[in-house]
Amino acid sequence: MSARAARRRRSRGAAVLLAVAVAAAAGMIAAARGPGPAKTPLAVFPVGVDYEVERADEAGAVFDSLLAAELRGRGIEFLDAAATERVRESAVDSVGGYYDPYTGRPIDSLQARTADLTRALLVREHGVRRLVVPRLIVHGVRFDGREAKWYGAVENTGGRGGLEGFLFGQHYGGIAAITFVVRVYDTAGHRLAAGAGGVQLFERIGGVPGGQGSRIPRDSLFLDEARNRAAVRRAVDSVEAVLRVEAEGREHASAREREGP
Numbered sequence: 001m002s003a004r005a006a007r008r009r010r011s012r013g014a015a016v017l018l019a020v021a022v023a024a025a026a027g028m029i030a031a032a033r034g035p036g037p038a039k040t041p042l043a044v045f046p047v048g049v050d051y052e053v054e055r056a057d058e059a060g061a062v063f064d065s066l067l068a069a070e071l072r073g074r075g076i077e078f079l080d081a082a083a084t085e086r087v088r089e090s091a092v093d094s095v096g097g098y099y100d101p102y103t104g105r106p107i108d109s110l111q112a113r114t115a116d117l118t119r120a121l122l123v124r125e126h127g128v129r130r131l132v133v134p135r136l137i138v139h140g141v142r143f144d145g146r147e148a149k150w151y152g153a154v155e156n157t158g159g160r161g162g163l164e165g166f167l168f169g170q171h172y173g174g175i176a177a178i179t180f181v182v183r184v185y186d187t188a189g190h191r192l193a194a195g196a197g198g199v200q201l202f203e204r205i206g207g208v209p210g211g212q213g214s215r216i217p218r219d220s221l222f223l224d225e226a227r228n229r230a231a232v233r234r235a236v237d238s239v240e241a242v243l244r245v246e247a248e249g250r251e252h253a254s255a256r257e258r259e260g261p
Helices: 003-033 056-073 081-095 108-126 162-168 225-259
Strands: 042-044 130-144 147-150 153-156 172-186 191-201 203-205 213-215
Touching: 042 056, 042 081, 056 081, 056 130, 056 225, 081 108, 130 147, 130 191, 130 225, 147 172, 153 172, 153 191, 153 225, 172 203, 172 225, 191 225
Parallel strands: 042 130
Antiparallel strands: 130 172, 147 153, 172 191, 203 213
């Protein structure tokens, strides 16, 4: 063997040893740091609340807790609302905020950039594949006589039914109600499923000619825990299949990894 060939072989050998040493060092650093963030296919955002509802933060917190309990009770793993909100706040900080300092209105381009970055961070840091976006909405529902029925809820409107309603008060029409809605999206922003559960009426009919509705006082909203839980349960019932598909997909992937090639 020539001297040049010997030097080339020693050089290749040294490079291999260096690569092994670097890989070992990287492994030791990773071990010292511990495992990375747990991979969770679902990220649940905080419950949004329509502006008509006073003390929206309180109402959102109540339903954040109910939704989390419902998902856990079904054995569905998820990144909770507090953790998801921290990721969103990180994205807001990176963009520098998206509200116009003069008008106080959101700037569309910055808001879109913040949303894109939030989704990217959730995917990169937590392995998220589905986004769960819940909301309490105020909307009109139809009623006939004394009862309004919507998304599984039934409640007395305060109006009059039958001949009494025909003669003295409104016996059918529209009235405002509160519904808990859950929408599920993929990380590209495509909506995959939606579910809804009626919570309670937002106003009642006064029973006077013309039947004008009067808003229910804020202190009288969301007091019935059983109704609140039932609304969340009905909403999740409608989207559970999408959530289960994600969980099953992850289990199958884990099984393939254990089996090897």
